[in-house]
Amino acid sequence: MPNSDENQQILDHILAEFEALANIPRKSGYEEAVSEYLLKKAKELGLQVVQDEVNNIIVEKPATAGFENVLTTIIQGHMDMVCVGTDGKNYNPLTDAIKLLNDGEVLTAEGTSLGADDGIGIATALYILQVAKNHGPIRVIFTVDEENGMTGAKALDKKYLEGGYLINCDSEDVDIVTISSAGSINIDVKRVPVWLKPNHTAPYQFAVKGLLGGHSGMEINKGHANAIRVLGLALDAMKNAGIDFELAEIHGGTARNAIPASATSTIVIRDLDIYKVNNVIAKMNEYLHNAFGNIEKGYYLEFTPTTMPKLVLSSEDCKGTVNFICLVQNGVITMSQTIDGLVETSSNLGTITTSEDELHIQVYPRSAVDSYIKEIKQETTKLAELCGFKTIFSAQSPGWPANAASKLAPLVAEIFEEQNKKPMKSESIHAGLECSWFYEKNPDLDMISIGPTLTGVHSPHEMLSLNTVVPHAKLILETLKRLKG
DSSP: OOOHHHHHHHHHHHHHHHHHHHTSOOBTTOOHHHHHHHHHHHHHTTOEEEEOTTOOEEEEEOOOTTOTTSOOEEEEEEOOBOOOBOTTOOOOTTTOOOOEEEOSSEEEESSBOOOHHHHHHHHHHHHHHHHOOSOSOEEEEEESOTTTTOHHHHHSOGGGGOSSEEEEOOOSOTTEEEEEEOEEOOEEEEEOOOEEOOOOOEEEEEEEEOOOOEETTTTTTTTOOOHHHHHHHHHHHHHHTTOOOEEEEEEEOSOTTEEOSOEEEEEEEOGGGHHHHHHHHHHHHHHHHHHHTTTOOSOEEEEEEOOOOSOEEOHHHHHHHHHHHHHSOOEEEEEOSSSTTOEEEEEEEEEEEEOSSOEEEEEEEEESSHHHHHHHHHHHHHHHHHTTOEEEEOOOBOOBOOOTTOSHHHHHHHHHHHHHSSOOEEEEESSOOTHHHHHHHOTTOEEEEOOOOEESTTSTTOEEEGGGHHHHHHHHHHHHHHTTO
C-alpha cells in the first residue's frame, strides 16, 4: 500500500515550490524575475547552473554512484504562463501574484488563470532536483516565453540538448504519455488606421463576455465559442440591419493560443437606431443559444452607454476589420485520417487590439501537416489584402513526429501501470510543444511529454487535480532509476 504520509510530504513539497512561483508575476515575455529566482534556487542547492542570453535556465545534476554511464536525461518545462482574469477582475499580470485556492481535491486561483501550465512542471522538476537518489546525469531546462512563441526553445543552444532522453513536463493528463505534437506559426495581421471625428451622437460599449475560452490546441474541438468572431458577426449583423455605426475601438482575447472568452468594442450610432440594435442583439442571442447553448452557459451580450470617443475609425477601416474577423478561418479545419478523434489542422482567431497607430489581429494555425500551414498562410494573406491588412509571419514551428524506436515511451507506460494499477495511453496531440524545436535541434533525442491532470488551462477556470501530482513525480523518479538498465 502507498504510504499516505509520504505522499502528503511529496505533495506539500511540490505545492510549496509552486506557491513560490505563483507569487512571482511571469507573463510571457516578462520572465526576468522568475528566471532570477530559479537561478538563485539552483545555486542554493549547490548545482551547476547557467542563465542564457534570453533568460532560459539550465541546471546540471551529476549522476549518482553506479549511474555514471547512463545517458543524460533532460527534464524540461517553461516558466511563463498565460495570464487571464475573469471579467471585472482587477488583475495586473505584470505586478500581481496568483492567489491560490486549495480545497483538498483541486488547486485553482482566485479570479485568474492558475499558471499550473507550466508552473507545476517547474515545481516538480525542482522537487526532483532535491530528492532524486538513483539516476544518471540530469539536466533540467526551464525555458521562457513558451506561450507566446516558444522563443526560449528556439534560442536554446543545441549543446544543452545533447543527451539520450528528454521528459517534457507540459502535458495535461496524468495517464497519457504524449509522443508527438503539431507544428504552428504566428500570423500577425496589421493595418494603419485612419481616424475621423464621429458624425453620430450615441456612443455605446458593445461586448461579448462570459464565454469559456480555453486552450486553442487542446480545446479547439470542444465547441467553445470565439468571442472575437461572435462580436464580428454581431457588428456585421448591425450593418445588414441598416445600422450605420462608427467603430472607435475593438479589443478581444488575451493570447494568440487562447480561445477568446471576451471581446469589447466602442461604437457610435444614431439615437433612433437603438431599437434596431436591440433586435440584432436578440437575434444574436438566439444564434448563440442554438449554436453553443449546450456548451456555453455563462455568456452574455452587453450593450451599455459610454463616453463619446474623440475619434472613430474610417468606414474602410471598420469594414475591413469586421470582414476579416468574420471570414478568417477559425476552429477545426481537418481531422486526422489515421488517428481517431485527433484534430489535424485548426486555426485560432486569438486577439484583436486597437491603438492610435495600429489595428492588430493575431491568428494562430496549427497542423500536423506542414503543407496545411502553408495553405493557411496563403489564404490569410489573400484575405488580409482584400481587407486592407498586411501580414507578418514568424518562423514556422516544426512538428514533432512519433519515434517508433523509442525506449522512453514504453518504459514510462510500463512504470505508470505498475505504480497506478491502470494503463497509460499513448497519444499524439494537436497542440504545440517545445519538443518540436528540440527535435529540430537534436532529432536523436528520445522524447516524451507527461504531466499531472489540468483542465481549463489558459482561462480563469484552470484547475490542477491534486491527486495526480504525486503520481507524476514518482513516475519521473522511477524512470530515472530504470534508465540504468
